[in-house]
Amino acid sequence: MRKAILIQIVFLIFTILIPVFLIQAQTKYPETCAVLQIAYRSEIQANLAYMAYAQKAISENYPNIGHLFVSLAASEAIHARNFKKLLSDLGVEVKETSKSEIKVSSTKKNLKNATQVELQEIDQKYPQFIEKVKPEMHEAALQNITYAWESEKQHRDLIQKIESGTGVLFGVLTRTIEKTPTRFFVCQNCGSTLQELPKDICPICKSPVSQYKEVERIK
DSSP: OHHHHHHHHHHHHHHHHHHHHHHHHHHHOHHHHHHHHHHHHHHHHHHHHHHHHHHHHHHTTOHHHHHHHHHHHHHHHHHHHHHHHHHHHTTOOOOOOOGGGOOOOOHHHHHHHHHHHHHHIIIIIHHHHHHHHGGGTOHHHHHHHHHHHHHHHHHHHHHHHHHTTOSTTHHHHHHHHTTSOOOOEEETTTOOEESSOOSSBOTTTOOBGGGEEEOOOOO
16 A cells, blocks of 8 residues: 555656656757757758668669768768757657658769758858857767767768769769779767778767668668
């Protein structure tokens, strides 16, 4: 009898305290919550766009470029997952995005667009996110935003290796790229995207190399 009463008391305490805690968290970190919402939608959008670009590349007989886009999409999905978890921990309802906004062109144009998007995120969006979040000192949010920022820099470098030749030599370049199968590895903790496994730890989040997973090819 006493045990049952004690359980009821504990339950009532939690039902009262948890909503209060979530309200306090949102009040304490309003800018962080707003930034995480924007960052989450941005990463979801990037994931959807890269998967669409991958399908387009494969349909145009560029399987290695398609595999690159799939790998980038996998990384963006991890960033989105991390931001969604942070929002959930702060008691914020996540606002989903629409697939209808994705625009797909030729693979050549998609590469150029991807480069422009990554450069914008690296040079403008993520630095702004960090500056807005810093004053509220939410350590986990600042850390995960930084992880995503560093991963985007890797994305830019991977894309630019191909995008730099999207002029008159695009056909020659892509034939060279498609001769050898490519491999990509993504850290499941932070989204770091590499063509070779690091020796011991992730260069971004310092997780063990065992956190990396090779991205499977799609058809």
